Amino acid sequence: MQKKLFELEFGDMAVVREIHTSHHDLNCMGLRVGKELKMITKQPIKGPVVVLLGEVEIAMGLDMAAEILVDVIGTDA
Numbered sequence: 001m002q003k004k005l006f007e008l009e010f011g012d013m014a015v016v017r018e019i020h021t022s023h024h025d026l027n028c029m030g031l032r033v034g035k036e037l038k039m040i041t042k043q044p045i046k047g048p049v050v051v052l053l054g055e056v057e058i059a060m061g062l063d064m065a066a067e068i069l070v071d072v073i074g075t076d077a
Contacts, residue, residue, distance in 0.1 A: 001072045006049050006065035008039035014070035021067035029058050031068075038076060 008014060016035050019026060026032065030053050040050040040057060042065075049065040051058050 002069055003072060004066050005051070005068040005070055006042060006062050008042075008051075008070065008072070009075070010039055010041065011075045012039045012072055013037070013074045013076055014039070014072050016068060017071050018069040019067065020069070021064055026064075026068075030054070030056060031058060036073070037070070 002017060003014070005014075014037055016031065016033050016037065019031075019033060023032070031037070031051075035053060037058075038052040040052050042049045042062075046062050048059040048061060051060075
């Protein structure tokens, strides 16, 4: 099932499908198309979204997370 990154729930596992924002900053953090990630947390009221990419936690704003499409592959909650 395809979702925007910020729509994932705690523990959801997903693979990055498309990125519709600046790739440079995300590539520097290791986030690119085809990478598997896990939703760690998302803070309410425009707070950051935190995902686990391998062994690295990456935080980003909701605006950026809304520009990343992922395929949900399961949950680890």
